[in-house]
Amino acid sequence: MHPSSRENMRRFVEKYVREGTKLLDVGSREIEGQFESSYRSLFDGMNIKYMGCDMVPGENVNIVLEKPYVWKEIKPNSFDYVISGQMLEHVGFPWLTFLEIHRVLRPGGICCIIAPSAGYMHNYPLDCYRYYPDGMVALAHTAHLKVLDVYTNWSYEKFPYLDPIWKDTVLIAQKEEKKLKNFKASVKRALYHIASCKSLKSVQRISSNIEQDDDPLMQEHTVVPMDDDGNMLSSAQQRALFRHLTEGKKLNDLELFFGEREHRPIHKCLNYFGIYDEFFSRYKGKPVVMLEIGVSQGGSLQMWKDYFGPQSLIVGVDIDPKCKNLEEPGIEIFIGDQADRKFWQEFKQTVSSVDILLDDGGHTASQQYITFQEMFPHLTSEGLYLCEDLHTSYWSGFNGGYLRQGTFVEHCKGLIDSMNAWHSESDSLQPDYFTHSIQGVHFYDGIVVIEKGNRTKPPDILRI
Incomplete structure (x- = not known):
């Protein structure tokens, strides 16, 4: 749904x-x-x-x-x-x-x-x-x-x-x-x-998901696996729609892959691609380990593998056991519940470190919070943590709501306080783990990027 x-x-x-x-x-x-x-x-x-x-x-x-x-x-x-x-x-x-x-x-x-x-x-x-x-x-x-x-x-x-x-x-x-x-x-x-x-009596089915016309927005060359409410376009449909929406725009490598290459379906907001490229480009061609939560049909895992290159390892996590069948060289998939701390403990014993984590999983407040608690410390010292589709922080169906405590948006607002805790005169705000380990928090429409990095207390500001 x-x-x-x-x-x-x-x-x-x-x-x-x-x-x-x-x-x-x-x-x-x-x-x-x-x-x-x-x-x-x-x-x-x-x-x-x-x-x-x-x-x-x-x-x-x-x-x-x-x-x-x-x-x-x-x-x-x-x-x-x-x-x-x-x-x-x-x-x-x-x-x-x-x-x-x-x-x-x-x-x-x-x-x-x-x-x-x-x-x-x-x-x-x-x-x-x-x-x-x-x-x-x-x-x-x-x-x-x-x-x-x-x-x-x-x-x-x-x-x-x-x-x-x-x-x-x-x-x-x-x-x-x-x-x-x-x-x-x-x-x-x-x-x-x-x-x-x-x-x-029941009506007999006489049609299929395969369209025979020439409209690229509706044509499907194969019957594509999808959920029962059809939440995902086929790759052919996605590429046609993407080309229409980005006509005349200079595309980055991720956008070119999404719009021009053959791949499994990918479900991403258009504004995310520029953000990905801004923060991920430094890892291209390097032995980066990227973890994406929420495999779905596996298209985005293929996109990351193509973008980072053959030295990369792309890891996916999903609750659906069928996603295990989407593994291919350079792509490993683990089956588990992102709200299960025991699963993450076992995962960390297998995957020793992660450079980039992208949470595109279940999108509820508890799932996002538990994943961050368990996995942010597991990132490498200068790693990136992204959580997308933050609009669910405002939707009650995902345990969200405006200014509702416990949503991931509100949690990230608190990280800003932690980053600046050096300067607090209140006993309620003192330096903690995040004060020493977060370089920056970047908010965009629907997505947040948290940069990890070792920090020490800055010197007093000199005014000239």
């Missing part, structure tokens, strides 16, 4: 969901190896009876549905809220899904449905539709639901957290406390099933 979907749902929860209620998540199954692939954690600490339903049993599924459009396992008028994200585009008869949502909602109950308005084909097992606000409104009206809000994440100005590939559309609608409308919805649901028996 991409972060923008979680943020859209978080905003719904914050505005509409109240304590002491029942909530149904439709299409709730968590995917093995994916971090936070459901909305469940958004309700941590809330007095909410959360129930998940899906067609397939698994993690986070309380109710397994026998039929996609007749939820006989769920009683009518039984939930205060129904939510669903990244499910509706895979449904062949979405109007029937909406009628079932209406049925299980209590009068006055509210639903929040999130689905993409854009993006490439990602069969799971089908990929049927993309949704604009008008389409969501039509589906809501079909089920006699009152529309409270509907919008699409079109622009960064209004939705700074948007996913540029999927551009989610969000519908918030309510079951009215009008007996006649609710009766009409019940009749309509029954008549649909009588008139179309096919609606009670």
Whole structure:
């Protein structure tokens, strides 16, 4: 599940969901190896009876549905809220899904449905539709639901957290406390099933993820492994989009690799490449050891190997065991949880030192903090520590929030105090390990670079 979907749902929860209620998540199954692939954690600490339903049993599924459009396992008028994200585009008869949502909602109950308005084909097992606000409104009206809000994440100005590939559309609608409308919805649901028996059967998949047209932004030459919400473009799609966005710009070696070379998919923000090159160029052609947390499909590991050269060792860490299959000469991959201190202790016994560490892992506050605690001391004396995608420090779904203590952004602000602790007159701020071992902390949009280096107390400043 991409972060923008979680943020859209978080905003719904914050505005509409109240304590002491029942909530149904439709299409709730968590995917093995994916971090936070459901909305469940958004309700941590809330007095909410959360129930998940899906067609397939698994993690986070309380109710397994026998039929996609007749939820006989769920009683009518039984939930205060129904939510669903990244499910509706895979449904062949979405109007029937909406009628079932209406049925299980209590009068006055509210639903929040999130689905993409854009993006490439990602069969799971089908990929049927993309949704604009008008389409969501039509589906809501079909089920006699009152529309409270509907919008699409079109622009960064209004939705700074948007996913540029999927551009989610969000519908918030309510079951009215009008007996006649609710009766009409019940009749309509029954008549649909009588008139179309096919609606009670599963739709057979007739397409694949391979596009046959000539559009380079949509073409895929092979079926690319991706997560179930399609969070990753294929290499061909990435290169075409990158060339379009950087047209006329002088590219550094990392950008040239990303945009011109064959490689596995890489998921990076555009502004990161210049920052990488600024700090990494001094290591080119040297026997550098670089560790990246978050392997995904392995494309960035290939990029680092190409950039630093044959003397380098590129090390990846990921929680997904399948990533081990992405090893190749000069690239080693370890499987483990970055929030597990025991894993890091064992890792450090195997990898004696690291020159560059890039944390692009799970992005939660605890994962980032534990990794820094365990691994910053393990860097070489003039090593680099980078943590990217810091926007999650501001998102509650990742245990973040503005000025929230414990986020990695707030932790790095504290490192600035540690660097200057020589000058403190307060007993609360005295020189510590970081005072002696950090040369600089560089903040950029979404990423921080921490330069390690041995420091001693500077002489008194002489004013001339």
